[in-house]
Amino acid sequence: MEIEAPGGSESFTEDDIQNLSLQQIDLPEQDAETASIMESDETVLDRLACLPYQAFVLSEYGRPIFVNSGNEEQLCSLFAVIGIFVSRVKLWGDELMTITSKDRQIQFLHRTPLILCIVSKYGEKLDEQLEVLFEQIVSTLSRAQLESVYRKKGDNYDLRRLLRGTDRLIESSVSSWRGTLSSIHSAISVLPMNPGDREFLSATMSGCLGAAKLDGALFGVMVAHRQIASYVRFKNYVMHPRDMNIVINLVSDKSLQVAEAQTWTPICLPHFNDTGFFYAYIAYPWEAKGIPACLVLLSVKRDHFDGLNEVKKRILFKKIGSEREIFFGNFSTAVVKPNLFAISQIGSNSESLWSFVYRNHLSKQVCISASKIPLISREERWDSRSDLRKADALVSKEGHLRTLFVRNTKNSLLIWVTDKFSLQCVFGPFVSAIVAFTVVDKLLKSLKSHEQRYFIIHTPSF
């Protein structure tokens, strides 16, 4: 069956030649402030054990850098053990990947000069999660800087001095892995909008950026609720979804969300170039009006702040008149109350479909269904998501597996993987496989017919 994959076919993966030179910056070292309250080792360990997962970052030398419970100093010995595990196996000319116990899985990642480790009850895609964590660290320091710091300051250097203040970002990166589905898939989720409104927004952004003729301003993104509303780019430079997620992670930080304020911050996008820095112009233009949308403009030039500030102003006030008013009304509704894909809109028999996650492989965009009875409470949603994850892990482990229909006691799962897309559905427990497939068929058709609403089909460039 030839299935038309909704969500556009514009590929994200094409690797453009990155011949753009990026600037190097010197990060100011911050002095370590003394920890105000020193907790005992025991309480720290207890707190750590209570978490559903534990992420550790340390230097090759065994120096603690990050743990998701905080208070790294108290856990020195634990870090040392991790360091010894990795270095010992490395001494054997091998690499330590995982340790599996009955109910825990421990994943290691050794990226010079850091060692990352995660202990989790859920063993799905832990390696990718560590990659994301590493990239998050790189995004503040850049890889080149990371290496040179240790070269210059010695192996025993405490990297936390450089990372101070970014713990929050690292933590939210780690927790977003569990919270949102898009990061799992290395994809982005799109804010549902009227196609016309989206086109208007994109056209405005690309028009203003193009008109400014700022050499080095590459991307413009409009973000709301960790979802992309609009995205424009310079010529055919593309941003990797993981880089996009780093940007989203940055702008979702509450400390930046100040009305009428502009932030100008360096950021390294590892998939674009992990040796240099972009400068992100971040503004929350309508924060005062209660619209949590964020405009991000990325440039490689350090002195583009004023230029980009101008661009922002122009975007906001490009068109005056009824057209803009209508757009703004629609846009604010879409942002304040995002209208996710409701399953009921696919028509009859849809009652048995409880939830789905659709991912387009080419454009790397995901579409998630709106919440629906009976998956209402957090426990119910979490349980069904865990079931999906397990099934998904099974599918990704068995490369040849294309469809999977599982009847659990609580629900039924349908997983369908093709070259173009993958679809994960949670059905009610009494649905038969035939009914499930007809529903899925309808769902795909419905998605296709509304694809401009739920996906960014065309990315304008300037």
Place this chain on the structure above:
Amino acid sequence: MKSEENSPALTFCNVVFVSFAAVIALHGSLIASKITYLVKKLWRTPHDENVTASKQNVAKLQQKLATLSPEAEFAAYFKTERQWKSEKEKLAELEAEQAKSLPTKLRNVVGLIVQAVGLVLLRQISPLTAFCIPANVLWPLNQMLRFPSIFGNDSCPGEFAEVSAFMVAYFALSLSSLIRGLRVERRLEGRMLELGPPLVSFEPDRDNYDGNITRNFFDVSGLRICTMRNNGALGLTAKSLTSPKVTNVRTKDRGETSTVKFSPNGMFCAMQRTSNAADIIFLEKVENQLCVEMSISTKSKEPILAVEWITNSQILLGTNHGIELVVLNEDKRSSKVLRSMNINIGWASFYAPVGLLIVATGFSCSNLQPIIVAHSQFTRMKNFEVEFGASNSKEKLLEKDITMATIYGRVYVMVLRYSVRNASTTDLALHELPSDATTPTTFKYSLILGFTGGCGIHACDNLIIVHHQSSSLSYIFDVGLSPNRPNHSPLVTVSLKPDPSLQPPPALYTQFWFTFLPNIIIDSNAGMMYSLCVRNEYANGEISDKALLMEYLARRSGEKDLFLRSLRSCLSARALSLRQARKLFNFLAGNLASGGSNSTTEASQKAAFVVKQSPPLLISQQEMQSSVFFPMRDDPNLHSPYVANTMLQYLRALRDNSVVVEAYFIEMVVQTLAEAGEMRKLHQLVTYRVIDDTKPLAFLLLSYEARCPTLFQSGVDILARNKASDEIVEVMLEKNNIVDAIRFIDARGLSDSMIPKVVEAAGKRCSRQTRHAIREHLCERKSKVPLSDKFESLYSDEEVEAAAVEVAHSALFEF
């Protein structure tokens, strides 16, 4: 009577004393030695000081010796060595003295004490009198009977003699020990072959005793002993072991008789008084107190070799040149030849049970021609040559060397074969006679004998028993134990024992013995006809291999109880390996499968003769269960997996022979397997459907779920195969698999009758999510089952709203 007052009464104390005195008198020395032994054990005498000192000396000297060098200090060395040796000798002497003196001394002392106690007791009890007997009955022994009181205590009236209590006790004790000894002896004896009842006595042969001549004949076909006095003039008496009826008639004296044979119904008797004619005596027609008779002869008037009754009105006459079947007309007293056959006959032997005539032809008479005489027909079967060890001294095969018998439903011609070199009997060759005329007779078995001298052959209960006279031994063969092996050694070698009721015991293995098939022994000297009994209950002592024993017992007729008893004890003692048990069970199950009917039915069309076969051992499953498996299960000493495996072997045997297995047996197997913890085997039994599906079995399996989870599915599978859908739903509800229960109802398309139950269970135990799903599903099914309020308003509007916002805003949540 006055004396009675001063004679002590028989109190309990006195009775005890009397018994002790008697015991001491009888077993005094035994008691003494026992006590000595005990005392020696208890009273471990401390070592003599001399001995200990001497021992210390020896040890000291030996130590000293070890320090000296025999070369450097040879003088000192050898001096010490001499001392050491002499000291050692002294020690040995001392020890020997101690060892010897102590027990002998002790024994003497103890003996003395015991005797003294005995005497004291005797003194004590001497006035006790048990009863009085008239003085003249045992007159010279009166003094003895009142021992230990020599002169009597005048407790009895004048003409009566006292019998002392001591003497009564003494005799009672010695009598009891005698009986015990006898019993022990009887038990130990190999009594597997018994000579005994039924038996009949007859008048032995006598020549010219008071002018009377007595002759005895044995009628082989009718198994009767016929005593003829004065050639019948004084009477002809026929007795049989099987019936108490005694035929007693008188005939004319027409010279010496050589053969007496009774017709099957016992109404006629064929006698041969002259060489070329046979006389038929009408036993029930009497004229002048003598029986009516008629004479028949062959056409050729040649000397008659054989006269045999075929039916009540047909008689077979054999001469050197042919055989004739003559039919009698009782009323007309005439006879006519019905059929005849020309054949050169050396000798002929008739086997009545199947109407088989074996005719020996040829110079050495070793070419045997079997002829079946039945339905007024002669049926020639294929002739065959037998090898009998022909030599210069023994040129011809003799009639006495061949015997015919039916063993395990086959007719065999048994030939005694002799060694060519000496006169020893090497073996008994069994030639199997096929039941249809076209197949040739085949040599089947050789029973190895290897003795010299006279012997007798019996064949009863499918056993072949060969008695050897000079060694007084009997050899029992059972060819059924290994039917494919040509050479057989004796299974059991025993001596015949007379039945204990025969008093005085008859002489055994005498030269006057004659043996006749199947089991008749005639002692012509004593004038007794015995039957030989095989007492299988004693086979236990004769056949040490338990597997062989059980195989043997399984093939005996009428030994079901014995077999079951032995089987149980063998299995309880784990004397049979599982493989052996299976072989045995296969045999039993094979018998069950054939249902005891003879397998000759299909061959009966072609068969020239029909053989009567003893019914095989039939043991029903119930009998096996009640007398073997239940006791085994209840035996706490038996390893339960062994019991279970034994049952499995039986089950397998039953299935191999396609016998329908009874439900109660399966239930027992399942229970035993479960108790033995052999869950894997049980699971396989169910999975491969070795045992039939029944609902009770399914529930039994379900109840074992806790011990073996896979059995649960097996149980449900059985229910499913039995289409017990409602039960499956119940089971699922019990297991809290409510969703599965509904799916099952859907898949089976069951009616809604079970749904209220499911709904009720779901309301109690299901999560909100599942309740919602059930409600939706029932709506979709349009079933009209009332839902409880547990299914209503599961989700509040605020909740739904909050969830929608959280999902839409991609807000993070963690657990």
